């Protein structure tokens with residue numbers, strides 16, 4: 459059999475295997491619970507499928523017309539790279555449009571097709587020229603992709619940082635794809651080298667996207683393990699961990715620290731009168747209000763059913779009572795609309811300033827005692843813990 463035909467078939471086979479493995483990996487990815495991630499995974503899958511089609515189109519030159527091969531190859535290539543851009547955009551939640559609604563994609567595609575046809579007539583069978591056009595396109599998309607890697611720029615994940623670094627490594631690769639064409643006169647050798655570069659590029663891209671998705675999965679599991687699913691606040695376990703770290707820091711540096719423990723008033727009645735969903739809405743509304751009233755360094759958590767806790771570093775008793783009072787009035791003004799009615803609710807607060815000689819549990823107990831007094835005194839108020847609890851007041 460012809461030498462070129464055997465290598466052509468081998469290339470197609472390799473391209474197909476890469477495409478199938480990548481597709482299976484992305485379709486079986488465990489990140490399916492998040493809609494944004496789901497869409498971005500579909501785009502990553504499209505990237506590898508179209509990348510494989512690109513190789514196939516490029517290597518079918520002996521079987522179809524040269525012009526058709528160039529046009530198909532570049533079309534799939536453009537599709538592959540724009541899929542990368544769109545996958546990252548969905549992941550970072552920066553778009554509601556799909557690829558087919560993207561003007562930049564269509565302009566790019568039309569330009570590529572126009573250039574292909576034009577260059578074909580000018581340079582006839584020039585493999586080099588179409589490599590240059592593809593490489594410039596590839597370069598542009600990698601540069602644009604760098605912009606959309608980070609979901610939260612202030613807290614980049616390790617996968618995001620690694621993926622960014624890998625994209626920087628990928629940027630010069632398109633130029634290496636062109637180099638063999640100018641170095642060697644043997645077409646077969648050139649085509650083989652081109653293919654090797656493309657495979658390397660795909661494997662790097664595939665590996666780094668895997669890395670990015672795995673780090674997303676790890677982040678997601680970590681986030682789930684420290685947050686409460688209903689309110690989105692930290693859960694009790696994470697609060698206790700954070701609190702013990704902050705206590706030792708407060709002890710060492712001798713700064714004051716306070717705790718606010720609060721409980722939604724007559725919450726059982728809300729559930730009984732309006733239903734459990736209405737109760738959940740109240741919890742979410744109050745959690746958001748609490749978070750919005752807290753400072754950046756405060757730790758806000760859902761402590762139990764309708765009970766919440768806030769740890770306030772660098773805050774003395776007076777400051778904590780002012781904060782709690784602000785939270786109380788904010789809660790009083792929240793309006794929650796349910797299917798049946800529009801409802802208001804109130805919250806009681808117990809405040810304790812840290813006694814460094816005792817542990818976190820004992821300090822929380824102090825705040826709980828103050829909260830109990832607030833409930834006993836008629837609810838919707840703030841009480842401060844004092845040694846003689848019966849006298850504690852704001």
Ligand SMILES: Nc1nc2c(ncn2[C@@H]2O[C@H](COP(=O)(O)OP(=O)(O)OP(=O)(O)O)[C@@H](O)[C@H]2O)c(=O)[nH]1
Pocket residue numbers: 688721722723724725726727729733734735736737738741762763764833837
């Ligand atoms: N909807 C909803 N209800 C919850 C959740 N967690 C706990 N609850 C309910 O919250 C209610 C708490 O009621 P109680 O402990 O009697 O307290 P309360 O009615 O708020 O009365 P006071 O605290 O004395 O003002 C119970 O009926 C729980 O079932 C939740 O996640 N969602």
